[in-house]
Amino acid sequence: MAEEKKNKNPFKSVIWKSIFRVQVPQDRRGRMMQVLNNVFLHLHPVSIPKHAVKVKYTWCMGGLSFFVFLVLTVTGILLMFYYVPTTTRAYTDVIDLAETTPLGIMREIHRWGAHLMVITVWLHMFRVFMTGAYKPPREFNWAIGVILLTLTMLLSFTGYLLPWDQLAIWAITVGSNMAAATPLLGREGPGAALVSIGDINLVTPLSDAKYGLLGEREVRGGALLRFYVFHCIAFPVVIVVFMAVHFWRVRKDGGVSGPL
Amino acid sequence: MVDNTSNTDAPLSRRGFLSWMTVAWVFFAAAMGGFLTMCGRFLFPNVLFEPPSSFKAGFPDQYSPGAVSVDWKGKHRVWIVRTDDRIYAILARCTHLGCTPNWLPNESKFKCPCHGSGFRMSGINFEGPAPRPLERVRIGLAEDGQLLIDKSVTFRQEKGDWENPDSYLMT
Numbered sequence: 001m002a003e004e005k006k007n008k009n010p011f012k013s014v015i016w017k018s019i020f021r022v023q024v025p026q027d028r029r030g031r032m033m034q035v036l037n038n039v040f041l042h043l044h045p046v047s048i049p050k051h052a053v054k055v056k057y058t059w060c061m062g063g064l065s066f067f068v069f070l071v072l073t074v075t076g077i078l079l080m081f082y083y084v085p086t087t088t089r090a091y092t093d094v095i096d097l098a099e100t101t102p103l104g105i106m107r108e109i110h111r112w113g114a115h116l117m118v119i120t121v122w123l124h125m126f127r128v129f130m131t132g133a134y135k136p137p138r139e140f141n142w143a144i145g146v147i148l149l150t151l152t153m154l155l156s157f158t159g160y161l162l163p164w165d166q167l168a169i170w171a172i173t174v175g176s177n178m179a180a181a182t183p184l185l186g187r188e189g190p191g192a193a194l195v196s197i198g199d200i201n202l203v204t205p206l207s208d209a210k211y212g213l214l215g216e217r218e219v220r221g222g223a224l225l226r227f228y229v230f231h232c233i234a235f236p237v238v239i240v241v242f243m244a245v246h247f248w249r250v251r252k253d254g255g256v257s258g259p260l
Numbered sequence: 261m262v263d264n265t266s267n268t269d270a271p272l273s274r275r276g277f278l279s280w281m282t283v284a285w286v287f288f289a290a291a292m293g294g295f296l297t298m299c300g301r302f303l304f305p306n307v308l309f310e311p312p313s314s315f316k317a318g319f320p321d322q323y324s325p326g327a328v329s330v331d332w333k334g335k336h337r338v339w340i341v342r343t344d345d346r347i348y349a350i351l352a353r354c355t356h357l358g359c360t361p362n363w364l365p366n367e368s369k370f371k372c373p374c375h376g377s378g379f380r381m382s383g384i385n386f387e388g389p390a391p392r393p394l395e396r397v398r399i400g401l402a403e404d405g406q407l408l409i410d411k412s413v414t415f416r417q418e419k420g421d422w423e424n425p426d427s428y429l430m431t
């Protein structure tokens with residue numbers, strides 16, 4: 001009788017065990033095992049110092065940046081079901097996303113979220129700076145942070161072209177002409193003439209930084225497609241890798257730094 | 261029994277292992293370097309699908325002296341300017357960061373909407389961030405007497421190119 005009763009307890013059933021691997025936690029060690037044995041829970045530390053949860057100290061800006069990034073990933077994938085990155089369709093597809101697509105709010109969430117992420121990342125960096133949290137042993141994570149900031153700006157820049165309106169085209173025209181002014185590597189940049197073999201100049205309108213960025217000489221369909229691929233695949237993949245290193249280092253460097 | 265005298269079966273020595281590892285790593289690094297170079301090169305296309313750079317722009321006498329024609333700006337990004345004694349073609353590309361300026365007839369100037377650079381009818385810059393005058397492009401006459409504009413050849417005032425006879429037509 002007692003045996004039977006025990007087996008009916010769902011927390012002791014085969015299904016529970018196969019999913020969670022450990023018994024229902026009874027003590028501190030059990031709770032630790034529970035966290036460590038779960039792929040999602042283990043992303044968080046088993047325990048953290050009290051000051052680390054103080055909103056006053058971190059503003060939770062790093063956490064918010066990550067949260068907004070997740071929102072952007074989900075809404076961005078949804079937008080990809082309707083948006084076609086060609087010069088004939090891009091502009092009208094974006095209008096349709098707002099006006100005819102069910103829950104047209106998705107596009108607005110993605111756009112406002114993009115603005116928000118840039119703001120939260122800057123504020124996070126500001127917080128880290130003001131609390132001196134970049135000091136040893138956290139200098140390396142500051143450097144990873146700079147890469148994350150750059151990738152955030154690149155995601156913002158490449159996404160900006162996709163609506164293919166006047167603002168988009170001319171903003172990317174201006175931005176890519178700045179690339180043309182890169183020292184040594186830009187066709188109009190200082191020292192571009194130095195990069196040459198004999199009389200043959202290696203930095204030309206068909207080989208410089210601007211050309212590599214756009215895939216053509218001016219902003220046209222090729223640049224639109226290229227920015228789309230960067231925006232939807234290449235940069236998100238790279239930023240996720242660096243975020244993983246960033247979060248891992250936060251923990252390995254002793255968790256969130258303490259108040260001074 | 262194992263024949264320990266045979267060289268081929270001898271366990272790899274520490275030195276041998278390390279030198280093989282070095283060879284392996286050098287090959288691996290070279291392969292990765294080569295592949296990354298290929299990835300980079302792949303992003304620079306060899307063939308572009310751009311509209312032709314030259315076009316016919318009608319007959320010289322359809323342009324009136326002292327006026328800037330915006331007829332070809334939309335399609336070919338070029339203004340045709342006729343003064344008292346000559347005709348020249350200006351590329352409608354701001355020399356600051358590449359936006360397309362507008363011709364403002366009332367103020368008799370080209371004005372860029374991006375950061376406000378202004379240019380005289382000649383193309384000379386006089387306000388805003390643009391560091392140099394607008395570029396002119398090759399102008400000539402086709403066999404049928406129409407203007408022939410070629411945007412692949414540009415003339416820069418600061419290099420003295422505007423004296424080049426290919427950069428204007430006498431009328």
Ligand code: HEM
Nearest residue numbers: 058062063065066125133134141142145146148149256257
């Ligand atoms: C995609 C952008 C970023 C995300 C998602 C992110 C996320 C996080 C998170 C969740 C934390 C834990 C503490 C907190 O929330 O404040 C953190 C800490 C940290 N972040 Fe970032 N971060 C980003 C960009 C940056 C940037 C731009 C910098 C600086 C250049 C930076 C430098 C640091 C440093 C040094 C810490 C350790 C701070 C401490 O221990 O108090 N991060 N980051």
Ligand code: FES
Nearest residue numbers: 354356357372375
């Ligand atoms: S691009 Fe014309 S003023 Fe900046």
